Amino acid sequence: MTATTQPTGASKGINALGLRKSYGEKVVLDGVDLQVAPGTIFALLGPNGAGKTTSVQILSTLISADEGQATVAGHSLEQDPDAVRSEIGVTGQFAAVDGLLTAEENLELIADLLHLDRAEGKRRAAELLERFELTDVAQKSASNFSGGMRRKLDLAMTLVGKPSIIFLDEPTTGLDPRSRRTMWQMI
Incomplete structure (x- = not known):
């Protein structure tokens, strides 16, 4: 992965040029280009095995690309992954x-x-418990939660640090229709 130059149009959003990833002979990403402006809700759609999760893992610094370059929130994935993670x-x-x-x-x-x-x-926890309608179960062990309640808590945990960019990989999985609607309203 070369990161000496930023992708054209690099901004505080997400910019990727030519991302590639293989596992042995299996190519899972073959030249992904993205340009997502700040403040945008962007959905990456495709069938199972299309590389959506791999793209999210690369852009969130969990794995590295074999080729290509990207910036997230204005920071190079390769040159400054800690700055990416802080955003x-x-x-x-x-x-x-x-x-x-x-x-x-x-x-x-x-x-x-x-x-x-x-x-x-403590303030952020209380705010997010209220926002996700979890105040009644705030003191209960999460092992007793339904799948939907666990998912809502997981989403709340993502927002604790007030990130400027949020990656949601199949965020509505396990949510009931009301919770799904609430989540999309928050986004």
């Missing part, structure tokens, strides 16, 4: 909730990992 929130296909912790503790754990001070972490 993004990621919700994967499956909820990454710790079942041993309460809803509130899950949110406060993320705040601690993001180095928010204790008061700000």
